[in-house]
Amino acid sequence: xxxxxxxxxxxxxxxxxxxxxxxxxxxxxxxxxxxxxxxxxxxxxxxxxxxxxxxxxxxxxxxxxxxxxxxxxxxxxxxxxxxxxxxxxxxxxxxxxxxxxxxxxxxxxxxxxxxxxxxxxxxxxxxxxxxxxxxxxxxxxxxxxxxxxxxxxxxxxxx
Numbered sequence: 001x002x003x004x005x006x007x008x009x010x011x012x013x014x015x016x017x018x019x020x021x022x023x024x025x026x027x028x029x030x031x032x033x034x035x036x037x038x039x040x041x042x043x044x045x046x047x048x049x050x051x052x053x054x055x056x057x058x059x060x061x062x063x064x065x066x067x068x069x070x071x072x073x074x075x076x077x078x079x080x081x082x083x084x085x086x087x088x089x090x091x092x093x094x095x096x097x098x099x100x101x102x103x104x105x106x107x108x109x110x111x112x113x114x115x116x117x118x119x120x121x122x123x124x125x126x127x128x129x130x131x132x133x134x135x136x137x138x139x140x141x142x143x144x145x146x147x148x149x150x151x152x153x154x155x156x157x158x159x
Contacts, residue, residue, distance in 0.1 A: 003036035020067035
């Protein structure tokens with residue numbers, strides 16, 4: 001089932017160029033997934049009580065447009081058919097009926113205490129799945145071995 005929330009882009013979501021940063025777009029998507037799980041348990045808090053946590057292993061995101069302060073957006077998220085130890089979730093952000101960003105994400109459900117993984121078949125999912133997004137990017141990038149990598153520079157990041 002597709003779960004949607006409406007949000008307004010805030011000034012603190014913007015970067016120096018007055019458009020929403022990639023991290024703000026990811027935060028919108030994470031918030032929608034969190035609220036989806038809260039509405040259709042087990043919620044993230046319930047998983048935490050059971051010593052379980054989702055760990056993201058792969059994210060493919062396409063951003064097609066810009067978001068600015070005061071833009072009203074619709075964020076939709078859904079789980080997709082998953083197998084083995086890989087949980088697939090997709091998310092889409094729309095503004096004025098146009099798709100602004102899409103993401104496909106693969107996560108693993110881990111038990112940090114026992115250092116073990118949970119299979120998809122052992123997860124009590126209470127919502128139906130939808131078809132995954134097909135983004136126009138490779139899901140895996142391989143660097144050929146014959147390419148010699150060299151240090152291009154250094155930059156100190158602080159918080």
